[in-house]
Structures are given as structure tokens and as C-alpha cells.
Amino acid sequence: MLTKAQLERYLSLCLASEADFAEIYEEEETSETVSSLNTEVENVARTVKSGAGIRLYKGVQSVYGFSNFVDDEHLLPIIGDLRSALGDTEGKEAPAVTLTEAAVPDNNPVRIDFESVPLCDRAELVFRGERAAKAYDGRIVKTQGRLLNVRQRVQIANSEGRLAKDLRVRTRLMIDAYAAEGDNFQSGGYYPGAGQGLEYWEEKTPESIGEEAARSAVVMLSAVDCPSGKMPVVIDNEFGGVIFHEACGHSLEATSVSKNQSVFAGKLGQKIAADCVSAVDDGTIPGAWGSENVDDEGTPQKKRVLIENGILKSYMIDRLGGRRMGMEPTGSSRRESYQFEPTSRMSNTFICAGKDSFESLFEGVERGLYAKKMGGGSVNPMTGEFNFSVREGYLIENGKITTPVKGASLIGSGAEILLNIDRVSDNLTRGQGMCGSSSGSIPTDVGQPAIRVSSITVGGTANE
Amino acid sequence: MNKQKWIVRALEMGVDGLEIYEGQSAERSVAWFDGQMDSFVTSDVKGTALRAVVGGKAATLVLESVDDDKIDETISLLIAQAKLVSSKDADILREPETTDEVKSRAVWVRPSMEEIRAKLAAVEAAVKAADPRVKQVTEIGWNESCDSREITNSKGVHVTDSGRSQILYAGAAVEENGEVKDGFHIEVVSDLSKIDPAEIAKKAVEDAVNDLGGKPVSSGQYPVILERRAMTSLFGALTDMFSGDLIGKGLSPLKDKADAAIFSDKITVVDDPKNTDCLSVANYDDEGCPTRRKVLVDKGVFRQALHNTKSAARMGVESTGNGFRHGYAGSVSVSPKNCCILPGEDSFDTLLEKMGNGLVITRLAGLHAGLNHITTDFSLQCSGYLVKDGKRDRPVALITVAGNFLELMKKVSAVGSDLDWEYRSLACPSILFESCAVAGE
Structure with a gap:
């Protein structure tokens, strides 16, 4: 990695321009995926990435250059391009930059680095998950497993003299199970992960993951077409939090708020959700999938209370967004890699636990949908319109969970759904996902307790 | 990277075959917001994917920085990875082949930064002027990229080519009676000087205005x-059904559907990486296999799956030249290229x-x-x-x-x-x- 002296020299050269701020982000990342089909290893793929991204600001203008040739020959022309993109550089002097390394407490210590364990033992974790899925039910005909391990070292230096380093280690086990009965072929998957080393799989056993994938696939064998229309919907915990992530989280990012491109722009202090809704984005949860010690601008990660009892309390703000909004950054700047300019992103985002019991959510629901497991979704921050798919759903009839349904999706507008949450249970858990946006694909946790939305449009396939 | 040295040493160390894929990409993009340049991005990135076959099993390693002094260490790692592979399907590196090569018809004129800024400012003004309901010009931008690839293997394959693209995009938000909708237009631009800002603006604004007042219909x-x-x-989103890899693994809805009527007889699907109507063409896939035109679905009947070398071998057929990577960091998968419903x-x-x-x-x-x-x-x-x-x-x-x-x-x-x-x-x-x-x- 670049030395402190090298970073200081490059930052100084960046400032010999119209720029009022400069930042260098450097990264080294090793990742490995072991893929298996029916407990036979199909592929072991390793990727070793290293590169640097340089960013200059002039007011709210940002210019960014990156390369994986981290040397004078390649970085100096990039710095030259960036300087001239901001305007005339003639006669501009290079002010000295002195870096001080920030003391960054390690909130996410790792006990078992994946490379300290033999490759065959890493593969065995996948096999354990697959074998458990296969053993769960005679109708499981195929299993697929993938174990992903990532170790990313970053250092971020800026012209204000801050140098911050971080080590991010992540592991994720993805098991898919396929169930068949005659021509009926259904799948179920479960993909937990953590910002930890392989010790995580002592706590979350591969067997429990395989069994959950298989259970879901088998349930779907008996699923019928989902009815359509507006109805009450109970969305369960863990990955069910994708509803908040999509419908509200993205619209609270400075990326859209700072350009007045969000339905929640200008609404701080206002009521945007039902009184029973509080939500946070917390990048400091030890060992969580979306946690890191510092964000990708070197600012310490934080816990941000986004909504408290229905009132909008905070946005998620990166440095550039903060400049546009006249607000302090909240440690929310993230990126996939040096190949992306960072922007405001979520970390571990969830609706806080409420006081209602899980059972009480179904009381009084004559006809509704229970979304036990959610798939992914997307949102248009400008209009707040969102959609997401239900991976495992059931009908609610007269207050009881009844028949499994397939092919359901939920659509609506984020601003509306937040106000329509009328019950929040006490069973908060988080689930893991990859979130895509302008600064690439990053690991984020979604989460919530089971919630009830009084009315939401369900798109189904049943002819009525 | 001294490729010959890597290949010779790998073979000495017991590797049956080594493939070296190098991908390089240079980009320049400018985004415009609220009357000024909002962001500028320039990049130069190169990556190398090594694929080693040992005893019929392959392992891949992607490196962004290749060190000729670490050949032994790197090859040892690949051998260890390959030895773990237990799947019965054989991995094979290709022998050199030739094909009648086509060339992309696109001719690119590279604009100066001044031209780009002036045109983006003009498009912004045109979007604002296009309709009184325009509330905001949400995004205006220019992106140009130049990509090249070089595929070399120990059996003598050597394929190299490059491609370029230039695009201009504009986005608008419109408002009427308190309702906001957004629209977007993206255009491939061979010569920026020939672009009429009003045309781009009209398409982006129409895309938004058309959605104003949208309400649900009855179910x-x-x-x-x-x-x-x-x-x-x-x-x-569903073309992976044609993947011979997924069909072979029983994970495609088209498994056991060869020569069956899967679509209406009005539907014919063709995949042709050499179609010069498209933005980019490929004479070879990322394994060095020549590409060709295939009719996947002929008047509704499923005739042909897409294959790379491995998926083809599994089903006892020939590769269709669809073994593509998604950049140097992706592994060789089966992907359509220039695929359409006629x-x-x-x-x-x-x-x-x-x-x-x-x-x-x-x-x-x-x-x-x-x-x-x-x-x-x-x-x-x-x-x-x-x-x-x-x-x-x-x-x-x-x-x-x-x-x-x-x-x-x-x-x-x-x-x-x-x-x-x-x-x-x-x-x-x-x-x-x-x-x-x-x-x-």
C-alpha cells in the first residue's frame, strides 16, 4: 500500500488546482468463492484486487479517478486530468499536507481468518449445509451451495490530514434447495452472513441454513396462485426488513435527498411514519454483515436514528451530500471498491422492536397475506414507488395462517406504507443482502420485527 | 506479464493447461447538474484472470497486479484449488481455431472536454425548455469507454480485440397537480457534434410526462x-433459460424441452455475436471459441441451447461460442450476446x-x-x-x-x-x- 509520505505527496499535488479538498482511497481485497452442486465442488474462484481512487472537490463539484496501477506513471496523469477538469491550474502552488493516522477502535475483531483454515475445511462447511438440506425431505432433489469469504484492507487519506485504516472481513454461506414432486419444481434459499471470520459458522451452523432452505422449497410445492388486490399484509422479521430498506431507506440517503430527488427531502422533524415506527441505521453493530469501523471516507461509522416514533430524525449523509445540504456527514459513505466514487449508503438498517406479540398481528384479519420470507425489490426515490417479491407467502383467513401462495409481489409508495404500519411485534432479527446503487454493490443488513401493514397492493397470479 | 514464462513454468509444475485472460478498460465520464459539472470520472484498470486445468479440473485466480516473481506461489495456489474440485464434468482449454471475422461498423469521434461541457449545458437548457411541467433536470451525462481483451492459452490460442462506446443520457422530473414523475433517455453517440439537444430533451421529458396522472386499473x-x-x-431477465450450463444441471425450465414447442409459432429467437447492427461484436468468445449465428427458437420450437466449452462437453455437443466473462473478474459463464426475438x-x-x-x-x-x-x-x-x-x-x-x-x-x-x-x-x-x-x- 502507499506510504504516508507517498499519500501526502499525491494529496499535495491534487491541491495545486482549484480543488478545496482531496482524498485518496486505497484498497486491497482478497475474495474466494467455493461453489458446489449436490455436494461436489464445481469451482473455487479467488480474486485479488488492489487499486486506488483519487477524489477532488471544488465546492459541490466532484472529480474522481481510479486505477489499479498504483504508481507515479499512472496516478500522476490521473491527478493531472482531475485538476484540469476543475479548471485552470496555472500558477497554483502545491500546499503541504501532513497526515496523522487516526486511532480506529476495532469493533469487528476476527478470530478465524479464512485462509488460516485448509481449503478442504472451507468446502466442508458448504457440504454440511447441502447435506442437511438433502436430508430434510425426500423431495429435495438438488442442492447448491456457495461459501464466500472476503478480506478487504482499506486506507483513506484526505487533505484535512486524516489517515484512517480499516480491515473488513466477511463470510457468507448460501444454500439453495430444489424440491420436486412430479412436474412441480420449486426452490428455497437461505443466505446468512456476517462481518466476521469463519468463527461465525460455530454460532450459525451450516446445517441450520440447509434445513431452512429445504423447508422453504418443500412448502412451495403446495403453494397455490396468490390472489391480487389491496389487503392487510403481515411481513415477518429478518429479510422482511427489505421493505423498509427499499421503500424508505433509499429515499433517506443524501444521494437523492441532497438533490431534492426524494419524497422525504425537507421533512426533518416531520411525521413520516405511524407512531409505532422507529428505525435506525447502525454501522457499529459488532460483527454484523453491514458493519465497518470507518466508512469509505475514513469517518467513523455511527448509529443513526432515522425515525423515532414516526418522526424523521436524520438522513444518511456522505461528505459531498453534506456539502450540498449544509449538514455534517454521518459516516454513511460507502462504495463497492476503488472503482466507484463513494456516496451515502445504508449499513445495517432496521425497524426497531415494538411491543405487540407476533400472534396479535393476525387478530381481526379476515383476508390478508402473511409474507414469511421476502425476495428482493427496488424503489424509485423520486416517486417513492417500490416493489418487492414475496418468496414464501401464506394466506391469512379469519386471523389464521392458512395456504401457502406463490408469485406474490407487494407494490406501493414508501411514504404511504410507513403511515399504514399499524402493529409492530417484538421479534426483531436482521437478514443479509447486497445492495446496489451508484457506488456499486455493498453488503447491508436489513431487519425488522414482524409488522402489519393495514393495506398494501398485492400482485398475484390467481384468476378471480 | 511474461506470459510465455508463466505458461512454461505452469506446465513444468504439472498443470495440464493454462489460460491467461487480460482485460483492460479506460473510461471518461462527465455528469452535469444545476448549471455546472457535477462529477468527472477518469479511470484506467487492468486485470488478469488465470485459469489452470489440472487433471481435467479447472481453478481460477483473478489478479489486478501480476508479479512475474511469484509464478511458483501463484501456480501452487491454483493447483490446490483445482484439486479440491470434485465435480465429474471435465474442464478443457480450447485449441486455436479461426473464423471469418467481422468488424463493428461504428465509427467514433472522440469529443474534447470543452465540447462535452458545452453539449451537456445545451441539453440541460433544452430539457428545461421542453415542457412547462419540468420540475428538475435530474441528470445529464456523458460516458465513453474503451475496453480491450487478450486471451492466450498454453495450447496456442491467442485472441485479441477491443471495443469502444460513447453514450449521452438525460433525465427529467416533471410535476403536475402535486404529482412527480421521472423520465430518462440514453443514446449511443458516434459523433457528439451531430447531436441535437432538443431531440434528447424531448425523449427524456416525454418519458416522464407520459406517466403523469397514472392510476391503477381494476384487477x-x-x-x-x-x-x-x-x-x-x-x-x-429470463434468457438464462437458454443456458446449456443450467439445462445440463437441470436448473432451467428448458431441461428436457429440446425440439418441443415452448413459445407461440410467431416467435423466433436468434443469438448472433457477429451481428454488426449491434453496438459491440465478438468474433470469439472469452475462451477463444469462434462465435456464430444460432437460431435458439425457430417458430416457437426450442432448437438450440447456448454453450461454453464445459457445458457443451457435459451434454456431448459443440460449444456455441457463448463462453463469456463479465469483465476479467467474472468467471467464464454461458451468456447470450446480441440476442433478439426477430x-x-x-x-x-x-x-x-x-x-x-x-x-x-x-x-x-x-x-x-x-x-x-x-x-x-x-x-x-x-x-x-x-x-x-x-x-x-x-x-x-x-x-x-x-x-x-x-x-x-x-x-x-x-x-x-x-x-x-x-x-x-x-x-x-x-x-x-x-x-x-x-x-x-
Whole structure:
């Protein structure tokens, strides 16, 4: 990695321009995926990435250059391009930059680095998950497993003299199970992960993951077409939090708020959700999938209370967004890699636990949908319109969970759904996902307790 | 990187074959917001993917920085990875082959920074002037990229080529009666000086204005036209069904469907990496296999799956030259390239007339999640407009369209003539379907 002296020299050269701020982000990342089909290893793929991204600001203008040739020959022309993109550089002097390394407490210590364990033992974790899925039910005909391990070292230096380093280690086990009965072929998957080393799989056993994938696939064998229309919907915990992530989280990012491109722009202090809704984005949860010690601008990660009892309390703000909004950054700047300019992103985002019991959510629901497991979704921050798919759903009839349904999706507008949450249970858990946006694909946790939305449009396939 | 040295040493160390894929990409992009340059990005990135075959099993290692002094260490790692592979399918590196090569017809004129800034400012002004309902110019930008690849293997394959692209995009938000909608247009630009800002602005603003006042329709079965962009996104999200890899593993809905009628006889699907109507062409895939034109579905009958070397060997057939990587960091998978549903005879207006009363869907959302790739069940948020007596009626929003893709594709009434590749490597014309389930009010 670049030395402190090298970073200081490059930052100084960046400032010999119209720029009022400069930042260098450097990264080294090793990742490995072991893929298996029916407990036979199909592929072991390793990727070793290293590169640097340089960013200059002039007011709210940002210019960014990156390369994986981290040397004078390649970085100096990039710095030259960036300087001239901001305007005339003639006669501009290079002010000295002195870096001080920030003391960054390690909130996410790792006990078992994946490379300290033999490759065959890493593969065995996948096999354990697959074998458990296969053993769960005679109708499981195929299993697929993938174990992903990532170790990313970053250092971020800026012209204000801050140098911050971080080590991010992540592991994720993805098991898919396929169930068949005659021509009926259904799948179920479960993909937990953590910002930890392989010790995580002592706590979350591969067997429990395989069994959950298989259970879901088998349930779907008996699923019928989902009815359509507006109805009450109970969305369960863990990955069910994708509803908040999509419908509200993205619209609270400075990326859209700072350009007045969000339905929640200008609404701080206002009521945007039902009184029973509080939500946070917390990048400091030890060992969580979306946690890191510092964000990708070197600012310490934080816990941000986004909504408290229905009132909008905070946005998620990166440095550039903060400049546009006249607000302090909240440690929310993230990126996939040096190949992306960072922007405001979520970390571990969830609706806080409420006081209602899980059972009480179904009381009084004559006809509704229970979304036990959610798939992914997307949102248009400008209009707040969102959609997401239900991976495992059931009908609610007269207050009881009844028949499994397939092919359901939920659509609506984020601003509306937040106000329509009328019950929040006490069973908060988080689930893991990859979130895509302008600064690439990053690991984020979604989460919530089971919630009830009084009315939401369900798109189904049943002819009525 | 001294490739010869790597290959010689790898063979000495007991590797049966070594493939070296190098990809390089240089980009320049400018984004414009609120009267000034908002961001500028420049980049130069190179990566190397090594694929070693040991005892018929392959392992891959992607490096962004290659050190000729670490050959032994790197090859040892690859050998250890390959030895763990227990799948019975053989990995094979290709022998050198030749093909009749085509060249992309695109001619690119590289603009100066001053030209780019001036044009982006002009497009911004044009978007503002295009309609009184324009609330904000959400984004304006320019992106140009130059990519090259070089594939070398120990059997003598050596393929190299490069491609370029330049695009201009504009986005607008419009507001009427408190309702906000956004629109977007993206255009491939060979010569920026020839671009009329008003034309770009008009398309972006129309895309937004058309959705204003959109309301749900009652739930029910409707005759539906999937407009070409919506059809392209739906078909594109499901083309993995043609993957010979997934078919071989029993994970495609087309397993056991060879020579069966899977779609309406009005549908023919062609994949042709050498189609020079498209933005980029490839004479060879990323394994060095020559590409060719294939008819995947002939008048509704499934005739041909897509293959790379490994998936073809598993099924005892020849590779179709569809072993592509998604950049140097991706592994060789099976992907379509320049794949389309062949256009029919009817203009879009004729499709409207043929439908009479029904629904046109112009946008689909949530394609990455609302589809089941095994069953092809889908349930997707969409917007568009109602059609009455063959004429455009009111806009429709916040509805879902749902069904099973294989069943839907059997209910084709007519295929439009409006195929347009634009910047895509997969495209469809607009298609009129007899009926589709819509969920709204």
C-alpha cells in the first residue's frame, strides 16, 4: 500500500488546482468463492484486487479517478486530468499536507481468518449445509451451495490530514434447495452472513441454513396462485426488513435527498411514519454483515436514528451530500471498491422492536397475506414507488395462517406504507443482502420485527 | 506479464493447461447538474484472470497486479484449488481455431472536454425548455469507454480485440397537480457534434410526462402489449433459460424441452455475436471459441441451447461460442450476446389497432427479484397506458402484471416490427399478448 509520505505527496499535488479538498482511497481485497452442486465442488474462484481512487472537490463539484496501477506513471496523469477538469491550474502552488493516522477502535475483531483454515475445511462447511438440506425431505432433489469469504484492507487519506485504516472481513454461506414432486419444481434459499471470520459458522451452523432452505422449497410445492388486490399484509422479521430498506431507506440517503430527488427531502422533524415506527441505521453493530469501523471516507461509522416514533430524525449523509445540504456527514459513505466514487449508503438498517406479540398481528384479519420470507425489490426515490417479491407467502383467513401462495409481489409508495404500519411485534432479527446503487454493490443488513401493514397492493397470479 | 514464462513454468509444475485472460478498460465520464459539472470520472484498470486445468479440473485466480516473481506461489495456489474440485464434468482449454471475422461498423469521434461541457449545458437548457411541467433536470451525462481483451492459452490460442462506446443520457422530473414523475433517455453517440439537444430533451421529458396522472386499473385479465423496452427487460431477465450450463444441471425450465414447442409459432429467437447492427461484436468468445449465428427458437420450437466449452462437453455437443466473462473478474459463464426475438410485420400502431381495447406496458420494475428463474413465474410492478379503440387513452401506474413467462409466450397475437438495439446486446420488438393477469384496484 502507499506510504504516508507517498499519500501526502499525491494529496499535495491534487491541491495545486482549484480543488478545496482531496482524498485518496486505497484498497486491497482478497475474495474466494467455493461453489458446489449436490455436494461436489464445481469451482473455487479467488480474486485479488488492489487499486486506488483519487477524489477532488471544488465546492459541490466532484472529480474522481481510479486505477489499479498504483504508481507515479499512472496516478500522476490521473491527478493531472482531475485538476484540469476543475479548471485552470496555472500558477497554483502545491500546499503541504501532513497526515496523522487516526486511532480506529476495532469493533469487528476476527478470530478465524479464512485462509488460516485448509481449503478442504472451507468446502466442508458448504457440504454440511447441502447435506442437511438433502436430508430434510425426500423431495429435495438438488442442492447448491456457495461459501464466500472476503478480506478487504482499506486506507483513506484526505487533505484535512486524516489517515484512517480499516480491515473488513466477511463470510457468507448460501444454500439453495430444489424440491420436486412430479412436474412441480420449486426452490428455497437461505443466505446468512456476517462481518466476521469463519468463527461465525460455530454460532450459525451450516446445517441450520440447509434445513431452512429445504423447508422453504418443500412448502412451495403446495403453494397455490396468490390472489391480487389491496389487503392487510403481515411481513415477518429478518429479510422482511427489505421493505423498509427499499421503500424508505433509499429515499433517506443524501444521494437523492441532497438533490431534492426524494419524497422525504425537507421533512426533518416531520411525521413520516405511524407512531409505532422507529428505525435506525447502525454501522457499529459488532460483527454484523453491514458493519465497518470507518466508512469509505475514513469517518467513523455511527448509529443513526432515522425515525423515532414516526418522526424523521436524520438522513444518511456522505461528505459531498453534506456539502450540498449544509449538514455534517454521518459516516454513511460507502462504495463497492476503488472503482466507484463513494456516496451515502445504508449499513445495517432496521425497524426497531415494538411491543405487540407476533400472534396479535393476525387478530381481526379476515383476508390478508402473511409474507414469511421476502425476495428482493427496488424503489424509485423520486416517486417513492417500490416493489418487492414475496418468496414464501401464506394466506391469512379469519386471523389464521392458512395456504401457502406463490408469485406474490407487494407494490406501493414508501411514504404511504410507513403511515399504514399499524402493529409492530417484538421479534426483531436482521437478514443479509447486497445492495446496489451508484457506488456499486455493498453488503447491508436489513431487519425488522414482524409488522402489519393495514393495506398494501398485492400482485398475484390467481384468476378471480 | 511474461506470459510465455508463466505458461512454461505452469506446465513444468504439472498443470495440464493454462489460460491467461487480460482485460483492460479506460473510461471518461462527465455528469452535469444545476448549471455546472457535477462529477468527472477518469479511470484506467487492468486485470488478469488465470485459469489452470489440472487433471481435467479447472481453478481460477483473478489478479489486478501480476508479479512475474511469484509464478511458483501463484501456480501452487491454483493447483490446490483445482484439486479440491470434485465435480465429474471435465474442464478443457480450447485449441486455436479461426473464423471469418467481422468488424463493428461504428465509427467514433472522440469529443474534447470543452465540447462535452458545452453539449451537456445545451441539453440541460433544452430539457428545461421542453415542457412547462419540468420540475428538475435530474441528470445529464456523458460516458465513453474503451475496453480491450487478450486471451492466450498454453495450447496456442491467442485472441485479441477491443471495443469502444460513447453514450449521452438525460433525465427529467416533471410535476403536475402535486404529482412527480421521472423520465430518462440514453443514446449511443458516434459523433457528439451531430447531436441535437432538443431531440434528447424531448425523449427524456416525454418519458416522464407520459406517466403523469397514472392510476391503477381494476384487477383482471387484459389484452396486453409489452412495449419493446418492457419486453426486452422481461425477456432479458429470463434468457438464462437458454443456458446449456443450467439445462445440463437441470436448473432451467428448458431441461428436457429440446425440439418441443415452448413459445407461440410467431416467435423466433436468434443469438448472433457477429451481428454488426449491434453496438459491440465478438468474433470469439472469452475462451477463444469462434462465435456464430444460432437460431435458439425457430417458430416457437426450442432448437438450440447456448454453450461454453464445459457445458457443451457435459451434454456431448459443440460449444456455441457463448463462453463469456463479465469483465476479467467474472468467471467464464454461458451468456447470450446480441440476442433478439426477430421482429414481425406489424408497426406499433398496427399492434394498437389489433388490440383495440387493452393495456400497453411501457416499464417493468423489480426484475431482479420478482421472477422465478426455475418456474418462470413472475409478478412485476409496471406502468403504461390504457388503449381504447386502438388509441392511447389514460396512463396507468402502480399495478402489477403477473403470470408464467412460458405460458405467456404461447399466447402471442402479434409481433411488432420495432426492434431497435440501441445500446443493448439483447433486444425485443413490442409484442401483443392475448391476455395477462393485472393486479390493481
